Amino acid sequence: MAAYVVRRLLSMLVVMCLVAVVVFIVARVVPGDPAAVMLGTSATPEDVAALRARLGLDQPLLTQFGLFALQIVTGDLGESIFLNKPVLAAIAERSELTLLLATMAVMVSVAVGVPVGVISAVRRGTAVDQAVIAGAMLAASLPSFWIGLTLIRWFAVNLGWFPVSGYGEPGAGLLERMHHLVLPALALGIPNSAIITRFTRSSMLDVLTEDYVRTARAKGLPAHKVILKHGLRNAMIPILTVVGLTLAVLIGGAIVTETVFGLPGAGNLIVSAVLRRDYPVIQGALLIISGLYVLINLVIDLLYAVVDPRIRY
Structure with missing residues (x-):
């Protein structure tokens, strides 16, 4: 190892x-x-x-x-031309929001995508399966900014359950911050849940036809144990891969959502830097995002051995 x-x-x-x-x-x-x-x-x-x-x-x-x-x-990414502060400090001020938003969006994607994908695989060929496939294709085709604007209209403006925009007051606590990020997380998580749903369904279909699953059923094990313990656990490798890639993509791809909801995150900082030709911020942000992407891939590879003990490096 x-x-x-x-x-x-x-x-x-x-x-x-x-x-x-x-x-x-x-x-x-x-x-x-x-x-x-x-x-x-x-x-x-x-x-x-x-x-x-x-x-x-x-x-x-x-x-x-x-x-x-x-x-x-030397660990110095330079100084922002417009902000007159070190690039690392400027990105660090905005990174908390973006990382929290990406994490919440992945949680939404997994909470929706994995159970729905499992149900679709178990009920293969039925009306439920066809409805899941159609819903996943629809969710994947909807742009996140449209979902965000729709959520703002119904849940923020009409019902008043969530804030329209912003990230709370300067001294706000974590719960208030998360309350402001519920709608942005849904806007990001719903389209990506479609990808996780399709991968979960495909992986589960491959596993459910294996001999050890048929043997577990023949022994009379309850259906939920066969599906969860023998099916889902052995199907987790590709699911884990797509979840990790989704997290990496969301960290670097939350720019549109942050703009729609007026969130002062790292994505908003990158947009401003591009418009102002702030080279140090552009370079530093892209390097950090690339580094996170590579690091997440490494962590996912190491988690393979945890999910499947048969894997050795």
Whole structure:
């Protein structure tokens, strides 16, 4: 196990080096001069040139990349051009909301997707199965922003059960924060629950035809024990994989939902950074999201051995 973890960590290092190169190039391919954006339309070319020199944007690209790589090695992602604060501090201020939102959305997806997928597999070919398949296709095709706006209209405006937008007062507790995130989590979790439903159904259909499941039924075990202990447990590998990938995608893909609900999360910060051509924030956010994605994949791989003791690395 230890040797496997070391190999994976080394491969993660290689992947992050490639990600750093891609992030640096993509940030500078985006049209627009951050110095000109900061100074506005009334700035003179001399003022823009002076600001570019102060920010180091007048250096050759190789020099800029060398400085960027040195910052990454030393754990310093630079300073935001517009916020005038370290990039790590700016992202850390917004990360709590995004991580909590992604976690709640995954919980919604799993709470809906796994039971519905199991029921669909157990009742294969029936009207229930067909209804689940149709519902999953419908949920997957609905954009999260439309779901969010619909939820706001009915549960926030008409019924008044939840706030329309925001993240609570500055000193709000965790329960109040979570109350503000219920509707955004539903808007994100419902479309992704369709993916988990389809994977759960497919994995369960494969397992329920195995000999050990038929043997368990022949021994007279209760149906719920056959389904949960012998069926679902052995079908958890692909389900666990899709749940982990869903969490990684939600962490980096909550931008639209945060915009719809007016949430000051990391997604909102990235959008503002792109519009303002704030290179350090763009680069730092993309690196952190990529690192989380790779780390989640590693954790999922290690959990395989916990779910299925037959797996050895």
